[in-house]
Amino acid sequence: MQATSPISTITYVIGDATAPSGDGRKIIAHVCNDLGRWGRGFVLAINRRWTAPSIAYRRPFAGPSRPALGDVQFIPVSNTITVANIIGQHGIRYPDEAATTPAPIRYEAVAAGLTKIADQATRQSASVHMPRIGCGLAGGTWERIELLITRGLSSRGIPVTIYDLR
Numbered sequence: 001m002q003a004t005s006p007i008s009t010i011t012y013v014i015g016d017a018t019a020p021s022g023d024g025r026k027i028i029a030h031v032c033n034d035l036g037r038w039g040r041g042f043v044l045a046i047n048r049r050w051t052a053p054s055i056a057y058r059r060p061f062a063g064p065s066r067p068a069l070g071d072v073q074f075i076p077v078s079n080t081i082t083v084a085n086i087i088g089q090h091g092i093r094y095p096d097e098a099a100t101t102p103a104p105i106r107y108e109a110v111a112a113g114l115t116k117i118a119d120q121a122t123r124q125s126a127s128v129h130m131p132r133i134g135c136g137l138a139g140g141t142w143e144r145i146e147l148l149i150t151r152g153l154s155s156r157g158i159p160v161t162i163y164d165l166r
Contacts, residue, residue: 009154010146010162017042017131017163018049025126026081027074029117031088031110031134034069036061041137046083052076053083070112074120082126086113089138103139107148110134114152127159 013021020026030042038054046053056075060067067073073085088110093101110133121128134140153160 010149010160012162012164014166015163016045016165017129018045020081020127020129020161020163022127022159022161024080025124027084027117027121027124027126027128028081029084029086029114029128029130029133031105031113031138032057032085033089033092033104033138034067034087035091036066037092042131042133050075050077050083053085057085069106069109070116072113072116072120082120082124084113084117084120086110086117086133088113088134092137093139098139105134105138105140107134107140107144110140110145111148111152114148118153118156118158121153121158122156127161128153129161129163131163131165 015021017028020028032038036058038057043054053075056073067087069087069090071087075083077083088106089104090106091104093104117128132142134145135142149160
């Protein structure tokens with residue numbers, strides 16, 4: 001089942017974002033926190049397929065030069081697929097804290113990360129694939145994230161596919 005949003009050129013499909021459809025080079029984008037903590041949400045699906053994104057994400061947090069909000073780590077996992085870890089979440093929030101703790105999503109950091117992904121996708125002639133980033137554990141709203149994706153990727157002619165598991 002495919003549908004195109006009337007406000008963008010984003011394609012929505014039911015499927016697994018870690019198994020992106022189509023030909024050519026692909027970038028799988030997702031949002032990470034700025035603490036070096038990896039272990040909940042979409043990263044579990046990534047871990048089932050590849051170990052390199054987790055290792056690459058955690059490595060800089062052990063040293064003095066930590067990734068900042070808006071940074072992106074690009075980790076090739078095959079000849080045609082690269083995982084993009086967007087540092088777009090400040091801290092973490094547990095589900096039972098949702099009513100009392102502000103959402104950790106940082107929209108400006110996600111926007112900065114999407115710009116970096118657009119540059120990389122343009123260099124590689126790649127399409128971009130992702131779940132509904134920033135809307136689960138990060139607590140963001142899809143309406144705002146979709147607008148960032150439209151502005152940062154679709155407006156530059158980069159094909160974007162959003163995956164819902166259902």
